[in-house]
Amino acid sequence: MSGEIINHEVLAQFAQKNVNVPKDEAAERRRQVNHLRQRLEKHIDAHPGFDLVKLRAAGSTAKHTAIQRKKNEGSDADVAAYLRTGDLDIDECELLEWLKERCRAVYGATKDAEDFVISEHAVGITLRGTGLKIDVAPVLYTGEPDDKGHLVTRQGNKVLTSVTLHLRFIEERKRQAGRGYAELIRLLKAWIRHSKVEDPSLRCKSFLLELLVAHLWEHGWNGESLQVDDYPRAFEQVLSYVVTTGLKTPIIFEDFYGADEVVACSDPIQVWDPVNPENNVASTYVELDRRRLVEHAQAALESVAWAAMAPTKGDATDAWRDLFGPAFPGA
Numbered sequence: 001m002s003g004e005i006i007n008h009e010v011l012a013q014f015a016q017k018n019v020n021v022p023k024d025e026a027a028e029r030r031r032q033v034n035h036l037r038q039r040l041e042k043h044i045d046a047h048p049g050f051d052l053v054k055l056r057a058a059g060s061t062a063k064h065t066a067i068q069r070k071k072n073e074g075s076d077a078d079v080a081a082y083l084r085t086g087d088l089d090i091d092e093c094e095l096l097e098w099l100k101e102r103c104r105a106v107y108g109a110t111k112d113a114e115d116f117v118i119s120e121h122a123v124g125i126t127l128r129g130t131g132l133k134i135d136v137a138p139v140l141y142t143g144e145p146d147d148k149g150h151l152v153t154r155q156g157n158k159v160l161t162s163v164t165l166h167l168r169f170i171e172e173r174k175r176q177a178g179r180g181y182a183e184l185i186r187l188l189k190a191w192i193r194h195s196k197v198e199d200p201s202l203r204c205k206s207f208l209l210e211l212l213v214a215h216l217w218e219h220g221w222n223g224e225s226l227q228v229d230d231y232p233r234a235f236e237q238v239l240s241y242v243v244t245t246g247l248k249t250p251i252i253f254e255d256f257y258g259a260d261e262v263v264a265c266s267d268p269i270q271v272w273d274p275v276n277p278e279n280n281v282a283s284t285y286v287e288l289d290r291r292r293l294v295e296h297a298q299a300a301l302e303s304v305a306w307a308a309m310a311p312t313k314g315d316a317t318d319a320w321r322d323l324f325g326p327a328f329p330g331a
Contacts, residue, residue: 005316006307006329011231014329015183019067019190029061029077032132036125037079039106040136044083053082053141056163060206063170065185067193069133076132078122080163082141082149092140093156099123099138121153139163148275165275169255170210173217180228185213187231188238194325195296202296203289207281211271215251216241235323236304242297247290 021029037055044052059078060066069076081099100116100123107115107125117124122137139149139161146165150158174181192204216226221241227233250270252259261277268290269282300323307319321328 005310005313006232006320008229008231010329011187011320012183014324015187015190018324018327019186020183021061021066021068025068026061028130029132032127032130033057033061033077033079033134036103036106036134036136040081040102043102043105044081051084053084054147056080056082056147058137058163058166059135062163062167063210064174064182065170065189065206065210067186067189070193076134078135078137080137080139080147080149080161082139082147084141092152092158093154095138095140095152095156096121096123096154099136103136118154121151121159159279160276161273162275165256169253169274170214172255173214177217177226177228180231180234181213181217184228184231184234185210187235188213191235191300191323194323195300197325199292199296202292203285204293205281208269208271211251211253211274211281212238212241214253214274215271218253232304232308236301239297239301239304242294243301246294 041052041055056062056079057077058080061077066076083095083099096118100118103123103125104111104113104116111125111128115126115128117126119135122135125134125136127133138152140152140158141147141149146162148160148162148165151161152158170182188209189206192202192209195204196202213226216237217228220226221237224237226237247269250262250272252262252272253274256275257277262272263278265280265283267280267283267285268287269285270280271282273279273281303319303322307316310316310319317329
């Protein structure tokens with residue numbers, strides 16, 4: 001079903017005003033990232049230990065699936081720093097701390113130490129003047145093609161990744177589907193953001209949403225292709241998939257490897273990284289996380305269904321506010 005009162009145009013207008021990153025903010029993000037990239041290269045060259053091979057824009061900003069960030073949320077931009085072991089024998093467990101000191105050197109005395117925070121696999125930099133946050137993730141580079149390398153976690157574990165292949169994966173689907181593909185992802189991210197306000201225990205990373213949309217674009221749902229040009233219908237499809245499957249069905253992409261290369265596991269949710277058959281992007285989710293996400297999808301699906309049948313515009317709007325919060329439909 002497709003909403004007659006709250007239709008595709010209404011959701012597209014909401015996305016434009018309340019979800020998509022404004023052009024001036026996007027330009028500022030790029031400016032700050034370019035500043036960091038230029039300065040970081042010089043400071044790494046001046047400090048032995050790891051040699052900088054290249055810097056690559058990564059994450060949602062590079063994929064054009066980022067949404068307007070609210071205070072104290074995740075990063076505005078991601079940068080992958082491809083590094084190779086240099087002159088010194090440094091334990092890989094120390095790589096994030098080493099990179100943190102290089103990032104601090106870029107900004108010198110203009111920033112406080114607490115503006116640099118190490119997460120699981122990146123150094124987060126908060127820019128107090130603009131409120132922007134940049135995550136810099138170190139990737140050990142061994143010369144493989146397509147920018148393949150290994151993300152290094154705080155514990156020194158290595159996870160195969162490729163910024164280039166991740167971008168190629170989504171760009172090919174965006175090319176086929178049109179602009180609605182990325183905007184649908186952004187709207188779904190806005191739904192999850194509001195859901196987490198209501199339930200801080202809810203877990204659903206952005207990358208997981210991107211891969212759910214990619215799966216439905218490739219396979220459709222119930223004999224129908226993913227309706228990226230009809231947002232109410234597409235929302236219903238995504239939510240129905242989550243509720244019906246319970247996210248118990250493994251999702252595998254064969255763009256860059258065969259399904260037989262996937263490493264079997266018993267994780268409650270199994271959605272495999274398109275460039276790494278050993279990396280289940282939901283590997284840290286437990287059964288309670290799966291059930292909670294499915295329950296939120298069920299509640300959202302009921303709201304979308306009610307909105308499609310609602311007798312008045314006010315009733316339909318209230319139903320969609322259950323998904324996006326009081327800002328919907330936007331001013």
